Amino acid sequence: MHASALLKFRPPGAPADEEVAVEVPVALTVNGVSQAVMLATPADLEDFALGFALAEGWIRHRGELLDVELTERTEGIELALRVTAAREQGLKLRRRQLAGRTGCGLCGLESLADFASLQPPAVQPPELAPGALARAMAALPRAQVLNARCGGLHAAAWCAPDGTLRLAREDVGRHNALDKLIGARAAAAAPHAGEEPGFVAMSSRASHELVHKAAMAGIGLLACVSAPSSLAIQTAERLGLQLWAFVREARATRYA
Template sequence: MDMSVTRLPESRAYRELEISRVHSEIRSIVQDCVAEEVPVALEFNGIAHAVMMATPADLEDFAYGFAITECIVNTASEIHDCEWTSNAQGCTVSLTIAGPCFARLKEKRRNLTGRTGCGLCGTESLAQVIRPLEPLTSTLCFDTKAVLRAAANLRAHQLLLTVTGATHAAAWCTADGNIELIREDVGRHNALDKLVGALLRSSLDAGSGFVIITSRASYEMVQKTATAGIALLVAVSGVTGLAVDVAQSAGLTLLGFARGTDFSIYSVPHRLSLDAS
């Protein structure tokens, strides 16, 4: 297994505590680690836009991914600068974006302040919920064995989960099933945004591989994946009906319950090579 992607979790992503643990009715004092969850404010050209509860690690990736998956910018080149600061209240990530993007943002400004991974808080209209997606034109066909290999290896790359037991992960895999990038967060949407941002800031071709997530696949996860130009989304857990509808309309192949040698295909099955399994 290729472990080059594996990184030690950033120290600010978790905290060590002294706690009481009870096992078989016997209490003992032990050291434990808990995942951090703080308000992360996103500012564009000096204007506050959103506050999300997130793990305070990989914040530049988070900001880039959020900007793309929320259609604030269309390409990474439209982000001119990104920096973050922290204080006792939380973290602030400030992005400078191209003028036309900022003008568009001001027209549809909304406040997304909400709970962990909340994707709807502050949405102003029903039309903003299910936004139209450009149909994916990928002609790739993915090998079943590659998908299952990635699913089997995913847990070994989740170092923050190993430390805290409290985080989701999103990973980008090559077509042959090697995990090249992974990001973790207390929020499943945040983990995927961080992954998309990391892809944008890397030399990898996002559309040449696929994404696997540890959570359920809701419609927002499908939207974010399709917006990033990725044609296959694999969920370890289940999917929602709306996620299936959005995936079908976008031409995205959606898999759920990818565990062991099993999985379910919910949309666009032709992109998966079943005869190789």
């Protein structure tokens, strides 16, 4: 964590300060070329850079990201990614300018043709132990350290097939939280190691973009505490990703 993820703020008339989640513009450049500006919580930003690059297809594996340099500026934070020459050439062929938000969207895709061309690899859902989804969701609040202090942050957690939480990341944006988790998993994985079985549990609704990012990272099951969208369901069906939603209060509904 570099810049503080929480800020002291005293509401008008309040007797004491409260903590609020910080949200700042985070610009991502690749080999000196601007690629995206996202609004994010300034925590675990190296994970965010790696995860975003993987989820967006800028790189195919962590070895293609050579370095990340973080610079705090007056107007926000810059993450300068340095990738291999081969990946730089690939980015030049399909360069996109992204205007990131913590809400919905497709990260500024310029046309419907761009949307149709997004083709993550097919994924394989894991075999779950009975009660795994409920166990993961019950443990998720304990992993939300920042959210416990101020509220307003989403969490994405990597869970073992029995529902045990292995790793979690937080952000004001649910998409950013998943990017950070993807990056943290990639950074922690041993080189040439096999894919660890498991699934992702999230504190948010299930959107198309979450499904797409999960699939791009080779994740075969996504479980969300709230509702799915129709496009999220359709995308999960097309990619073979198992999608569960409304995982709460002793219930869970499988949508794909």
